[in-house]
Amino acid sequence: MDNNEIKKANRKALPMFLLVLAVSMAVGGCIGFFSAKYGLNELAGGIKGAGRAFARVAPWLLLAEAVLLPAVAIPLYGRAKKLLSAWDGEDETVSDEIDAGSPSSCGSRTPR
Secondary structure (H helix, E strand, C coil): CCHHHHHHHHHHHHHHHHHHHHHHHHHHHHHHHHHHHCCCHHHHHHHHHHHHHHHHHHHHHHHHHHHHHHHHHHHHHHHHHHHHHHCCCCCHHHHHHHHHCCHHHHHHCCCC
16 A cells, blocks of 8 residues: 555544544543532443453463464465475465465465
8 A cells, every 4th residue: 555545544533533532532431420410330330350460361361362362373374385385486376375365364364
């Protein structure tokens, strides 16, 4: 993308970003206002409880991520490496397939 296309995409995304920002501010403001006005002390206690529960689960989530991420990435890397070694340097469809299989572009893959 050149600079003008990036600016055009940013201008297109700005209204949605501002809408999400405004809705988030309104929801947060309402929660804060009503919890202060009506003395919802249970809300603070519930949030503290959720924080404690997440603190117990977070190390296990990190361990699961450390196991699952390589389990997904290593086969993708091996497939791309095999395709790259077989590529003759001329056929662009193979090059596109290698690029589509790389872990950095997994989110932008299109079905074939």
